[in-house]
Amino acid sequence: MGMCPEHYIDYMHDYLDGDITREHEQELKKHMQSCVSCQKHMHELSDTVAFVKSATHIMAPPHFEANVMGRLPKRKNVLGIQKWLRRHPIIVAAAVFFLLMGATLMASYPNDNQFSVTTQPNLVVDGQTVIVPKGEVVKGDVVVKNGNLIIEGEVDGNVTVINGSYMASTAVVSGQIEEINETFDWLWYKIKKLANDAMALFE
Amino acid sequence: MDALVNKRIKQVLKGDQNAYADIVNLYQHKLYQICYRMLGNKQEAEDIAQEAFIRAYINLHSYDQKRKFSTWIYRIATNLCIDRIRKKKPDYYLDAEVAGTDGLDMYSQIAADEQLPEEAVEQMELQDRIQYEISRLPDKYRSVIVLKYIEELSLQEISEILDMPLGTVKTRIHRGREALRKQLNNL
Numbered sequence A: 001m002g003m004c005p006e007h008y009i010d011y012m013h014d015y016l017d018g019d020i021t022r023e024h025e026q027e028l029k030k031h032m033q034s035c036v037s038c039q040k041h042m043h044e045l046s047d048t049v050a051f052v053k054s055a056t057h058i059m060a061p062p063h064f065e066a067n068v069m070g071r072l073p074k075r076k077n078v079l080g081i082q083k084w085l086r087r088h089p090i091i092v093a094a095a096v097f098f099l100l101m102g103a104t105l106m107a108s109y110p111n112d113n114q115f116s117v118t119t120q121p122n123l124v125v126d127g128q129t130v131i132v133p134k135g136e137v138v139k140g141d142v143v144v145k146n147g148n149l150i151i152e153g154e155v156d157g158n159v160t161v162i163n164g165s166y167m168a169s170t171a172v173v174s175g176q177i178e179e180i181n182e183t184f185d186w187l188w189y190k191i192k193k194l195a196n197d198a199m200a201l202f203e
Numbered sequence B: 001m002d003a004l005v006n007k008r009i010k011q012v013l014k015g016d017q018n019a020y021a022d023i024v025n026l027y028q029h030k031l032y033q034i035c036y037r038m039l040g041n042k043q044e045a046e047d048i049a050q051e052a053f054i055r056a057y058i059n060l061h062s063y064d065q066k067r068k069f070s071t072w073i074y075r076i077a078t079n080l081c082i083d084r085i086r087k088k089k090p091d092y093y094l095d096a097e098v099a100g101t102d103g104l105d106m107y108s109q110i111a112a113d114e115q116l117p118e119e120a121v122e123q124m125e126l127q128d129r130i131q132y133e134i135s136r137l138p139d140k141y142r143s144v145i146v147l148k149y150i151e152e153l154s155l156q157e158i159s160e161i162l163d164m165p166l167g168t169v170k171t172r173i174h175r176g177r178e179a180l181r182k183q184l185n186n187l
């Protein structure tokens, strides 16, 4: 076989891959008619292919799918939580605070959920909603606690809404408008105080 | 099938982990078969095939849906198999106890260049013999032979899975066939 040009072996492989040119195929066939060694080589290659192709199909074990599903990382949830935490740092701070301080501190929380409002005669009170009526001018600061404020007229002073919402469309307020969420402010106050107390320990 | 696969992939990407079960179901046998033929060991094949599905899941966002999913996941699996083969190479040994319990597993424990006695090979069952001969191939030929003759993939698909030029795939298949031919006729 050592006598045969090497390219006949290449042609055999091209033939087995199904991408031999017509010319090469004819050249190979012509050579093989007179070359026993190349006939033998081609025969062995074909047998080799048939041998590998006779391998039976192997199936995954029956529990395979369940095992994969059981091993999947809970990626989406973890990412979701991380994203949420990053967007809500105050809640995180509060959660940490609650965890650290526990219920003892909460006992000192001013449990005052009563609705209250400053007493100007031209304020209209409807349930827990305070209205500055259209055309009216309320003199002095208006403070609403645990209720909502709707300003349709004018306020000649500061407006403060604690634990409620403030609504005004064409409102005219001469002073400052402030909305306070008391729970968070109280927490913030406590956290700052704790931090200061802690700092004081090291001074 | 591609439409269903892409639909499931979108569901998984939106956070529906259960949609991945259908993908595992569709490809588990093919993937396990590649791993088994590459590694010659049931336990390792299962381990690596599972790992391939998990890696695919984790990296699903980087899969290009215009391409075939099978190509992508076969690539992950073959890469893991090749890594595993390279890592365990120095650890080949013939374990009499393993040989007694599972014929197929025994042959995977033998070094690629280590040959069983002629007599033992001749007495093997055909299927054991096929796996034995595949496992004796160097890994760069083993992967192309498995993908071409066991998975019956086109040369183009093999070139995409292994990320190598078509010409290289052809050369490796030619050499792999020659290596197998010599193994089978050198007894």
Ligand SMILES: [Zn+2]
Pocket: A001, A004, A005, A008, A031, A035, A036, A037, A038, A039
């Ligand atoms: Zn010849």
Ligand SMILES: [Zn+2]
Pocket: A043, A047
């Ligand atoms: Zn024959």
